[in-house]
Amino acid sequence: MFPKDFLVGGTHCGIAKKKDKKDMALFYSKRPAVAAAMFTANLVKAAPVLVSAGHLDKSAHIRAVVANSGCANACTGSRGKQDAEEMCRIVAEQAGVKAAEVLVASTGVIGRNLPMARLPKGIRALWNTVAAGRNDSRAAAEAIMTTDTFAKTAARTINADGSEITVWGCVKGSGMIHPDLKPHATMLGFILTDAVIGRKELDAALRHAVGASFNCVTVDGDTSTNDSVIVLANGAAGNAPLKKGKTPYAVFSSALDAVCLDLARMIATDGEGATHLIEIEVRQASNDRDAKKIAAVVATSPLVKTAIFGKDANWGRIIAAVGRAGVTINPSLIDIYLGDIMVARHGMGTDFSESKALKVLEQKDIKISIDLNMGKGQAKYYTCDYSIDYIKINANYRT
Amino acid sequence: MFPKDFLVGGTHCGIAKKKDKKDMALFYSKRPAVAAAMFTANLVKAAPVLVSAGHLDKSAHIRAVVANSGCANACTGSRGKQDAEEMCRIVAEQAGVKAAEVLVASTGVIGRNLPMARLPKGIRALWNTVAAGRNDSRAAAEAIMTTDTFAKTAARTINADGSEITVWGCVKGSGMIHPDLKPHATMLGFILTDAVIGRKELDAALRHAVGASFNCVTVDGDTSTNDSVIVLANGAAGNAPLKKGKTPYAVFSSALDAVCLDLARMIATDGEGATHLIEIEVRQASNDRDAKKIAAVVATSPLVKTAIFGKDANWGRIIAAVGRAGVTINPSLIDIYLGDIMVARHGMGTDFSESKALKVLEQKDIKISIDLNMGKGQAKYYTCDYSIDYIKINANYRT
Numbered sequence: 164m165f166p167k168d169f170l171v172g173g174t175h176c177g178i179a180k181k182k183d184k185k186d187m188a189l190f191y192s193k194r195p196a197v198a199a200a201m202f203t204a205n206l207v208k209a210a211p212v213l214v215s216a217g218h219l220d221k222s223a224h225i226r227a228v229v230a231n232s233g234c235a236n237a238c239t240g241s242r243g244k245q246d247a248e249e250m251c252r253i254v255a256e257q258a259g260v261k262a263a264e265v266l267v268a269s270t271g272v273i274g275r276n277l278p279m280a281r282l283p284k285g286i287r288a289l290w291n292t293v294a295a296g297r298n299d300s301r302a303a304a305e306a307i308m309t310t311d312t313f314a315k316t317a318a319r320t321i322n323a324d325g326s327e328i329t330v331w332g333c334v335k336g337s338g339m340i341h342p343d344l345k346p347h348a349t350m351l352g353f354i355l356t357d358a359v360i361g362r363k364e365l366d367a368a369l370r371h372a373v374g375a376s377f378n379c380v381t382v383d384g385d386t387s388t389n390d391s392v393i394v395l396a397n398g399a400a401g402n403a404p405l406k407k408g409k410t411p412y413a414v415f416s417s418a419l420d421a422v423c424l425d426l427a428r429m430i431a432t433d434g435e436g437a438t439h440l441i442e443i444e445v446r447q448a449s450n451d452r453d454a455k456k457i458a459a460v461v462a463t464s465p466l467v468k469t470a471i472f473g474k475d476a477n478w479g480r481i482i483a484a485v486g487r488a489g490v491t492i493n494p495s496l497i498d499i500y501l502g503d504i505m506v507a508r509h510g511m512g513t514d515f516s517e518s519k520a521l522k523v524l525e526q527k528d529i530k531i532s533i534d535l536n537m538g539k540g541q542a543k544y545y546t547c548d549y550s551i552d553y554i555k556i557n558a559n560y561r562t
Numbered sequence: 563m564f565p566k567d568f569l570v571g572g573t574h575c576g577i578a579k580k581k582d583k584k585d586m587a588l589f590y591s592k593r594p595a596v597a598a599a600m601f602t603a604n605l606v607k608a609a610p611v612l613v614s615a616g617h618l619d620k621s622a623h624i625r626a627v628v629a630n631s632g633c634a635n636a637c638t639g640s641r642g643k644q645d646a647e648e649m650c651r652i653v654a655e656q657a658g659v660k661a662a663e664v665l666v667a668s669t670g671v672i673g674r675n676l677p678m679a680r681l682p683k684g685i686r687a688l689w690n691t692v693a694a695g696r697n698d699s700r701a702a703a704e705a706i707m708t709t710d711t712f713a714k715t716a717a718r719t720i721n722a723d724g725s726e727i728t729v730w731g732c733v734k735g736s737g738m739i740h741p742d743l744k745p746h747a748t749m750l751g752f753i754l755t756d757a758v759i760g761r762k763e764l765d766a767a768l769r770h771a772v773g774a775s776f777n778c779v780t781v782d783g784d785t786s787t788n789d790s791v792i793v794l795a796n797g798a799a800g801n802a803p804l805k806k807g808k809t810p811y812a813v814f815s816s817a818l819d820a821v822c823l824d825l826a827r828m829i830a831t832d833g834e835g836a837t838h839l840i841e842i843e844v845r846q847a848s849n850d851r852d853a854k855k856i857a858a859v860v861a862t863s864p865l866v867k868t869a870i871f872g873k874d875a876n877w878g879r880i881i882a883a884v885g886r887a888g889v890t891i892n893p894s895l896i897d898i899y900l901g902d903i904m905v906a907r908h909g910m911g912t913d914f915s916e917s918k919a920l921k922v923l924e925q926k927d928i929k930i931s932i933d934l935n936m937g938k939g940q941a942k943y944y945t946c947d948y949s950i951d952y953i954k955i956n957a958n959y960r961t
Contacts, residue, residue: 207885273878274911386886473957479672486606487785512673558872
């Protein structure tokens, strides 16, 4: 499943230390594509974020996205911006398009400059492979990985009034993960679709999808300087333009939601050192916002995350996190479930079976449900446990 | 250095599993003492917090504080409150005072009931030792420890217009540490002084001291259900009553500040699995509140805490945390220091010596300074690194 008229690939360009680690990805559309993007809300924004936002403002259509791992190009001042612009320019020159029609994204160590001397050769070689029609989506997904342990891609194909539309995406992200993406958000996500859709509609669909996926995933609570989600829609599917309020738009929007959620869950599954994917569902809150706030606090609680690593049904740490979320709650109304097991009722422990709880905690995917019994608000958050490997990975990342 | 007319002690009462682990502390004043206290702002409040707050409202003077480790008596409903009241009643009966003149505090696992059958005998034995005049402040400090690795006490003696006043305090806290203490906050802190001082003045002095000490310390960002700081002033020093605006009050207030800060730093030093005490100073912020908000976010960033464990001068993680603090900043004005070494200037890396930075990071106590270069606001926060032992301790705490 791959959208029509896109060509993508990845290669080793000399940024990553290891020669067999791909570090440069290229996403190219044979046709001018409508684009929407969300970037990090962190006030410290990396150069590629600033450059891409500028290009999006300037250009009605986007033709390519170039993305590197191994260097975040963040906190690099005006030179950093020049380097990001240069990456776009090299691609534009090869593709015969304008530099402002190319977007750029980076991930890796903050505060270092890109090794620009090595880039032109590598990017040109990558262009030549892609332009020759060698479409390698796996190589693209691998090239953006940092501490990720597997390449993350997802796709859906839908039918819109007879036209087949495909939505494909890849994402990276394992640490410094707590995306807070604002319209115009270091996870990097690249989504390609051959749908015919206007910019406004694409933007609305992206916001909706991100709100319930990338903005609900956390590994460490640390919002990155480089988070970017970019979607390109090149129209190759030939469907009637997707309009809000019509069924084909809704179907497309759902497919985009599904692709983003698949990718977000993969980020949590592959969180640094993770041994469990944890899904936290808050139900019956006063409103959805309160529910999301509580879910985020539980999802980032080191005590909850280490308890899950330890396969410890320590619901006291969960309710303590709920209580400090800054949301009005009534402790004596709260019910907590691990999987299907009710471990706390009305704010107090139930006489649950520790051995049954252990069985839940021995699964790879664990669901924690918190019922506030106050209203109709609800939210889900995706995270992972904190393991000994989490500490090892992060104590030794830069040096 | 110990204030006059207080008797304190600690014993094993049958709550802790290990027989040689003291689990019950008693703080007794021979005279009616003026009391001030601050309890957790977590909306899930443990029974002893609710009971102590009620006793403080009812009683003009307090005679004793009884505190246990090994069981938090939190999320225990009405039975929990009865048990906390019963602890006060047993002490009151022995001491010949009213139950409402006794405060109570607990720390340990959430969601379990106290083993009340064992308590009367243990508390009475403790009372008998204390009443016999065996003053054992180390035993009291040990009895409130959970995952703490050392007993934490601090003291100052001052001279107030010829009268010698002593302020002594002990504290416990190693995990679930991010106190958010509100007037009338599982760190437990008990401060005793023989000063003559009114309740209003004592309350003001405590709020001031806590604001720059316990409310600026974090281990894991998890605010507990049981945090309590209690100060008793029994007047045995015989000084003229301390009045705000006068020098002796200021000297007393400074001594209380110093005792609280000493104890707060000890909490960070003894954070679960900690290998470093980290002091984070934010300077030249727009205002003190912004400075404190930023310091708190940096202090709770898992990526900053693991970098320090790895002795990695990874200032990019520090500036990324600053940028997500929800405070208006200008990234290109930010300077960052590790100890005396400027590692970032105007938001970009300096060409600092990695070997000199490593020397700073090999110290036990590490200072991170962040200059926002915007205004006159400042704040300090105290935390510790995240080590492999942190995960081990917390993956195996309850079971």
